Amino acid sequence: ETGVTQSPTHLIKTRGQQVTLRCSSQSGHNTVSWYQQALGQGPQFIFQYYREEENGRGNFPPRFSGLQFPNYSSELNVNALELDDSALYLCASSLPQGDNSPLHFGNGTRLTVT
C-alpha cells in the first residue's frame, strides 16, 4: 500500500509570494487534513477535506486555502506569504470511520519564507 507523499520536500519563498504544496493520500483514504508545525511545537490543524469539500477549518486566515481532487489528492495554497508562515507543513490522510481513525502523515514540506 502506498503511503502519504508530499511535494516538494523543501521550498524557499520570499515574503508576499504565493506557494502551492501537494499531497497524495494513502490508498483508500478519502479524507485529507493539513497541519502546520512550527519548530519545537506540535502540529496545528489548518483544515480538512472530505469528498472534495472543506470539512472544518482551524484558526488560520483565508489566505490559507485548499483543494481536494477526485482521486483524493490535495493541495494547500498560501497567498501573501509572511515570515511566520515558515514551518513544516504536514498532510495526513485517514478513513472517515467516525472519530477514531488514526492519521497517516506524510513527511511534510519544509517552507522557509525570507
Place this chain on the structure above:
Amino acid sequence: SQKIEQNSEALNIQEGKTATLTCNYTNYSPAYLQWYRQDPGRGPVFLLLIRENEKEKRKERLKVTFDTTLKQSLFHITASQPADSATYLCALPTDSWGKLQFGAGTQVVVTP
C-alpha cells in the same frame, strides 16, 4: 480554551530503563486520546489509541493509561532502546471527524 500540556524538557534515559511521559489536558472531555512518534524531519507516526472507557492499552513495549478524572494520560516505554529516541506527541480529537489537537511533544533520548 482547550489545552494540552506535555513535558517540554527532554527526557534522558538509560537503555533498558522505562521512560514515562505525561500528557495533561484541560477543558476537554475526549472520547479517546492518541499517541504519535515523530523523528526529526519526518511526519508523525501513529502508535496507540486509547478510549475513555479503557484504563490501559498495550502494544509490544508500549503502555498507555488514560485517567479521565485526572485528565491525564501516561505513556510508558519499557526496556527502552536507543532506537526509541524520538519526540512523542499526544493528541486529542476536537470533533467527531478525527480532527486532532496536538501537544508540543516530549523528546526522549535513550543512551546506551
